[in-house]
Amino acid sequence: MADAQLFVSQDEFTCSLCLDTLTDPVTIPCGHNFCLKCLTDCWDQSQECSCPQCRHTFTTRPELNRNTLLNEVIKKFKRPRLSSPPPQSYASFGDVECDFCTGKKFRAVKSCLTCPASYCQTHLQPHYEGDALKHHKLVDPDRNLKEKLCEKHQKSLEIFCKTDDSCICVMCVVTEHNGHKMVELETEREEKQRQLGATLSDIKRRLLKREKTLKETRRAREEMKTFSSRCVLPADGDSLSFTITADFSSEDLRKELSGLTKSLKKISQGDIMTRTPSAHEAPVFTLQPP
Structure with missing residues (x-):
């Protein structure tokens, strides 16, 4: 059965203590709802046990249990809702197409490295709802997914082996790289970017130094043209x-x-002294x- 439409506003699911959407909502006897942590902290800091919203006072501290029904309603309320794809969402030249559309394909909004496949907004929704899919690694649409997969295991490359200087998948970790030094691929990427930034800064510094030297050389050359x-x-016997x-x-x-x-x-x-040369000598x- 399709989910029922909820014609409510977010304000109806807001905790009056933290002013944010209810997290682990609890309902107290007076009927008001609060985040479990917010209400617990409020009562732990107060000498009396009362409702922070209506100020109703309780003689004994009520037991706080999560309102499971309200919690599910909030999940559905927060879940991204699907709408009919607008005409411009159809794939055009240069766009990555959805792998699951039939007929005229919609433009992919995400690619999954775990599946691997690309999805339009409609076919991507199970990745947000299903427990088996919500932990998949989603990236921006990419038509070259095969290049990001391990050739041997066809799994996404998520680990960088520093020992072998290569990108590997989780299967490679347990089968071929035992005892190697490894980090997450994102961590290695950030480190490489940091090193690249340092190298570029050094190159810029050297260029500025050379430009300064060149300017000084040009200035000296211009000055040597008045002087x-x-x-x-010269010393005796040396040329000028x-x-x-x-x-x-x-x-x-x-x-x-x-x-x-x-x-x-x-x-x-x-005085210039002259000596008469012999017949074969010059003056x-x-x-x-x-």
């Missing part, structure tokens, strides 16, 4: 050399120019210090 070099007076530097200030430049001026003055005050000029 091209500084001259270093120039040393390029990017790390200097205006004060350094004044010092360098002053030194260069003194060097040029020293050269201008020297030789020697700088004589003052």
Whole structure:
């Protein structure tokens, strides 16, 4: 028999103590309903035993038993209700189709890794109601369910074996991976994401460092175009050399120019000594210090 429609509002199933939907509802002699835990805590903290809603006082503390009928009604009230699928819920190009629809298929709203199959809202409902199905692992619609199943046991891959660095099913755990280090697949995924995030942060840090170095290099190159070099007076017998530097200030430049001026003055005050070469020698000029 189909479930009867309940034309009630959620307020009728609300506990006046926690202001939430009744959990493990109990009905006291005055007829009011409360959550079992809420009422127990209320009475444990009070010197008198009275109804928190109508203030009716009881001479002895009533025994609190869960109202099983009311509890079932609340379950039905909270259960998602089905409605006729709107036209746009039919599967279109790119959508995952429901595996259980006949004729024109509806768009799948969930895929079950335990079954494995994809379901529209209508055919998914047993997974919310049946005790045998409500513990199945539901995921967003996925057309590649076979890739998420163990090839050997055709069970969903829910465990990650760190020893073998592989995803396995619960059957693999007891048959082939005894004594191995294992974690839940979701736990391993979160750890891998954390490691990836740390790696990306390190890469960004290195890139920023290189960008900073590049900017400094470009700035130094631009500065060396007003000041091209500084001259270093060579020692006796050495050729004239120039040393390029990017790390200097205006004060350094004044010092360098002053030194260069003194060097040029020293050269201008020297005498050039000549020696007459032999027939096979070229003329030789020697700088004589003052």
